[in-house]
Amino acid sequence: MARFVQGGQPVTEQSNELTTDIDTASPRGIVKILHACDKEIFKGWKDSKGINNDVILDKVVKIALKIKEVLKDPSSGAVVITGCGTSGRLAFLTARTFNRYLTSRGKEPCFQYIISGEDKALFTSQELAEDDPIFGAQALEKTIQGKSKVVVIGVTCGLSAPFVAGQLDYCLSHRDVCTPVLLGFNPSHMARNIDIQNWNKTFLDVVKQMEKAEKSGAGFILNPVIGPEPITGSSRMKSGSTTRILLETLSIAALEDYSRATISLLFKMYEDVCTSVYKQTESMASVIQLAGESLRSGGHIYYLGCDGFGLMGMIDASECVPTYGASVDDIRGFVEGGFSVLCNNDGDISNEGPYYRISLKDFEKDILPLIGHNDLIVLIGKEMINKVDLASLASSQCKMVCMCFQPNSTLCVQEPLENFAVVVDLKHDFSTLDTVASDLAKVTMIRLLQEIAVKWVLNGVSTGAHILKGKVLNNMMIDVKVSNNKLFHRALGIIQKYSGASDDECHLCLLKSIYNSDSPSEAQRSASIEDHIKAAFGVEKVVPKAILLALSKSTVDQVRQMMEKQPIVRKLLMRQTQV
Ligand code: F6P
Numbered sequence: 001m002a003r004f005v006q007g008g009q010p011v012t013e014q015s016n017e018l019t020t021d022i023d024t025a026s027p028r029g030i031v032k033i034l035h036a037c038d039k040e041i042f043k044g045w046k047d048s049k050g051i052n053n054d055v056i057l058d059k060v061v062k063i064a065l066k067i068k069e070v071l072k073d074p075s076s077g078a079v080v081i082t083g084c085g086t087s088g089r090l091a092f093l094t095a096r097t098f099n100r101y102l103t104s105r106g107k108e109p110c111f112q113y114i115i116s117g118e119d120k121a122l123f124t125s126q127e128l129a130e131d132d133p134i135f136g137a138q139a140l141e142k143t144i145q146g147k148s149k150v151v152v153i154g155v156t157c158g159l160s161a162p163f164v165a166g167q168l169d170y171c172l173s174h175r176d177v178c179t180p181v182l183l184g185f186n187p188s189h190m191a192r193n194i195d196i197q198n199w200n201k202t203f204l205d206v207v208k209q210m211e212k213a214e215k216s217g218a219g220f221i222l223n224p225v226i227g228p229e230p231i232t233g234s235s236r237m238k239s240g241s242t243t244r245i246l247l248e249t250l251s252i253a254a255l256e257d258y259s260r261a262t263i264s265l266l267f268k269m270y271e272d273v274c275t276s277v278y279k280q281t282e283s284m285a286s287v288i289q290l291a292g293e294s295l296r297s298g299g300h301i302y303y304l305g306c307d308g309f310g311l312m313g314m315i316d317a318s319e320c321v322p323t324y325g326a327s328v329d330d331i332r333g334f335v336e337g338g339f340s341v342l343c344n345n346d347g348d349i350s351n352e353g354p355y356y357r358i359s360l361k362d363f364e365k366d367i368l369p370l371i372g373h374n375d376l377i378v379l380i381g382k383e384m385i386n387k388v389d390l391a392s393l394a395s396s397q398c399k400m401v402c403m404c405f406q407p408n409s410t411l412c413v414q415e416p417l418e419n420f421a422v423v424v425d426l427k428h429d430f431s432t433l434d435t436v437a438s439d440l441a442k443v444t445m446i447r448l449l450q451e452i453a454v455k456w457v458l459n460g461v462s463t464g465a466h467i468l469k470g471k472v473l474n475n476m477m478i479d480v481k482v483s484n485n486k487l488f489h490r491a492l493g494i495i496q497k498y499s500g501a502s503d504d505e506c507h508l509c510l511l512k513s514i515y516n517s518d519s520p521s522e523a524q525r526s527a528s529i530e531d532h533i534k535a536a537f538g539v540e541k542v543v544p545k546a547i548l549l550a551l552s553k554s555t556v557d558q559v560r561q562m563m564e565k566q567p568i569v570r571k572l573l574m575r576q577t578q579v
Contacts, residue, residue: 009190010191011185015476016227016230018230019230027285038278038456040238041226041245042270051224051226051245052267059222060253060263061253062220063220065254070149070150070151071102076147077150078151079095079111079153081111082153082164083154084156085236085319087156087164087235089122091115092115092122094113096342096344119344119345122344123355127487130163131162135163136164140152141170147177152171154181157235160486167180168206182220182221183222185225187225224242230463231323231463231475231476231477232476233477233490244448249263256438258436276427276453277426283423284461289468291461294376294399297374302331302363304334305333308447314358316461316462324477325479326471334360335360336360336384338350340359373396376399381403400421401424403457405453426450430446430449469568473498482510485533491542495509495546498547511525512549517556545563548563
């Protein structure tokens, strides 16, 4: 079997050596491996040093100063955080948190977010919009209309999203108003160098312009290298966590005028929270076991939480669709109050369809009557016990899990917690914050640290559940959706890795799979990548089918029959490849 050539591959698309056998690990083993991988955020990977190093600290201090200048006069300025998929969702969360922060200090909110695909993309995958640099620039222009001083933080973990490239490029040609910041996790020379449709630059071209701007302080590239993702390319995981840490640190440092030493201490606090989370190995492993059983038996997983906790659940759930080719119904999240607490750009969009009905009330109306013994309910925060109809849930025989935050204590299990199969008690001592933070900053930071703890747990649960369902081979998500240009190329890489076939052969097998044809027509073969992506919409198991086509030389129909007999893709491929 051919091995992937890794030499020139961006770090964020490489396979992490620590996780090669994650697909055959026990739930406990999965938690241990994920922890080892997350440690690289702080300790570094290979020659890189992780986030708490001099170069990153220097840049954070400088960028925070630029943000502080904007905050001096919020009516004429804006801090815009923008990105695609998870990066856009984290932009939304950060803007929401720090606008509330400003409001509670009697100041005008001036954080804005932009997400490709607009607010529908906050909870559902809308990847095609990521490929459009012109739309990105237009969305930015509209957002900052009338402003005279703007910091634009463009988040793209892989230094790859055309949507963000267009925005940075816009900033570079409007330097009197905009200071662009590129946030991502590849070395600059590994930025994507593939033609962008209807545009005359690649992402790498924009990075080169950014490098020049950085020399004169007119822009910044904040790109710590934190090593490959535990599941290859799944930037919702380590990159998402690091995005959160950096966006939150930049914002609070600007608001509270933190020194470099305090910023370093904040990074250390995030690291300590990460350690505390993974100390809960046994309870996390038990939840993964339950979650895996649910998905394997056709059940569902529901995350229920208040405020940022609920949002973390919704975000984790939404990412499983493009990552694992999961159905939108497999894992869903709900937040108390729904859109009334969101502060999102487009307001209530629940009329867009059932998957935009996101409140606990919607859960009780739409989902609760259908809950059965195969389903798993995860309450995020002990306060949820009094907010859900526990009696109905218990009588449905579903499994229930509760995540709690008990500062400095051993959890004392009280009456209602007896209903729960597992309690994840996220004990953590936040007293270090007493020395550095004002009361308001302390309250905000504790909540943010708890939210990232929730992220780590839920990412572990949904990743572990899909591994147990057989969606991962080695550390590759083999059933990835082919829904934008980046994912089209990633799909080709996966087909090549597992089939060992030539570039042309892999490309042909991908087309055969997309068009469900043993001999795609001339028009299909010569169509653009964008057309292939559109054609792939709604087609099941495109990548696994293409791998099997390349490996077995069978017809599309024969492969389809194989997959009907054995739906667990990992087992099918192992049979063919002896991996
Ligand atoms: O294309 C889908 C996706 O991979 C999401 O899973 C991810 O969150 C998003 O793209 C953003 O990627 P990046 O931050 O590298 O631009």
